Amino acid sequence: MEPPGGGDGSIPSPFAKGEGMVCRLPFGQLVRVPVSPSALDRRSSKSGSRANRPQKQHVQGELPMDAGQSTITLQPIGVVHSSIKDTESMPLEGAPAVLEIRPEYAAGLAEIASNSHLVVLGWFHLAERDTLTATGPLSEAQRHPERGVFGLRSGARPNPIAMKVVRLQGVDGTSLHVEGLDFVDGTALLDVKRYSPTWDSVFSARTSRETRYREGRAPLEQLQELAAEAANFHGEHCQGVALAARIVQHAMRTWQMPQKSPDLRVWIGEDPCVFDALQALLGLTVGSKRLKIPGGRTYRLVYQDEALIYYPREIGDRSPAEILEAPLDQLFSVRHETDYTPFEKTAEERQRGTTLPREQEETLVARVQDSLVNGKLPCPVAFKLAAELGIHVSQVGRAADLIKAKISHCQLGCFK
Template sequence: MEFSPIGLVHSAVRSRSDMPVQGVDAEIEIHPSYAGGLFGIEANSHLILVCWLHEAGRDVLRAVPRKVSGDLPEKGVFSLRSPARPNPLSVSVVRLRGIRDGRFLLLANVDVIDGTPVIDIKPYQTGWDCVFSATGHDRTEKIRKMGPGEYRAGLIREAVNYHGELCPGVAVAVRLAEAATRIFERDLASPEVSVAPGSDPCIADALIGITGARPGNRRLGSSGRDRCVLSCAGKEAVFLLREVPESVDAILAADEASLFDCTVRLRAQH
């Protein structure tokens, strides 16, 4: 079995320990002999990037997600996205920001270091590659180990992946989700969490992306025009929205009390 790299990653991150969980902006240089394969690629907003993790260990079958915390439970590498694995291939979805000189791809959310060989590139297709109803392990313990900035970055990515852009409504939803996580002390993607997002479509999209709530799993409801309600295991958090800044940065930096009032109340379980 032989691989011939089609290109190389150029990134400001040169050490695996410095790579943020959400990745960084980076550039992929496609070798001239493969540049013809990029014809038509600019029609895609997102790509599947396959790389060879040349510095990763190949003799590891169990590992801990150390980017989050070294004291999380050990798991088999096939249930983790750890770089250390028998065949260290990286498969990730990246956003195409542009193309330079016909063979340099400008990408976002690249989570491999400078100098990583690129093995293949494919278009990401929502209808085939997105399984929104997919479920995974409960991330509550992992979330508890995350720093607030890291958790916020994850919420933003989940919200933007569903909604399409980071707008003020999405920023408000991220702040709501941070508060709800603190109140319920659990992963908001849990089947026990239900959402009634109110009438703002951007907030609704973002909370659906973060929680996985939808009518089909009976976790998505409706609420009043200026309020949003999240519920979990006999507890209900009612958020009354205030007038918020139009700037995403201002919303993310604001005190919660300036964005919404929150009332937590118990409710009967059925």
């Protein structure tokens, strides 16, 4: 495979343009990156004043600390080959790419094929290097202050070192075929290492993206982002992942709710793919008591005193992409209950001890709801539920009363 660039074997420089920066990097040449304190030693006499905020400037100079050296020397280990040539064309989820590793580092690839995923480090040569703060969309900027780039994933930063977890599709000599890389063609590779679920996966991690409701998001872009997050947990893009993304987005926008609100409880239906995806997107665990598993076909989200209940429709063989773009009413029949308090018990009931524990009753009500036929619960089904859950059939009748559902085909008079 020929290196990209001109006939001299050079590749596009992995460094931002600027005073003292090279514009092209001969393949194999050492790269010396000046390390600078200038952006770190900015002070303002009036905190928070826009007039006194640090102005953009290039980061160069000597490091004012005992770091042993003022210049760090990097040697690219290879280059990215991608069909994506510019940042504007890069899909949100990244794209297939080939990591060409230089021959002298071939020994470092031994047994790399035993890993399903890799962490790739590169140099974003097209990124700004003189930006230390950034904001989100305009609507977010009205509510949230500028944030420092060290607390963001923005490519613009003093040292634009890029990191991305990718799926390894195959190894061909010193070429690694990967999926989901958001580095443009010609990006210099700084390092490749295996992704370790043991050390790198933190399911309970949270950022402001998950704990604040974010306005101003383009609907399809938000759905694609949600689907990508769910697929990383589930293992593949599929119909269930796309359906879960639609449920989560609809609930977030209906309630203006943070994606992983601790106040949300979810009763999950029987589709295992949707199950996985909702768990990932909403940060659900059984231990947190936010995840309920009643079975059945419906998905019930309860937030504060309201509920959204999603009844799946037949979707045939639609692709995940088609599901993300389809009207919601083609995917689900949705019921929005604005006064959802079916689990409150009277003092008399508690005293008699005739009610089930709250969580068991919530599960029972969800099972009854899923078992309704034309708005009614068939008597044989009520007895079957009682047997499955190890409870008296009268408790099934009480659960039906809570959701104002009648019992049909009753022959024994148990529910009169």
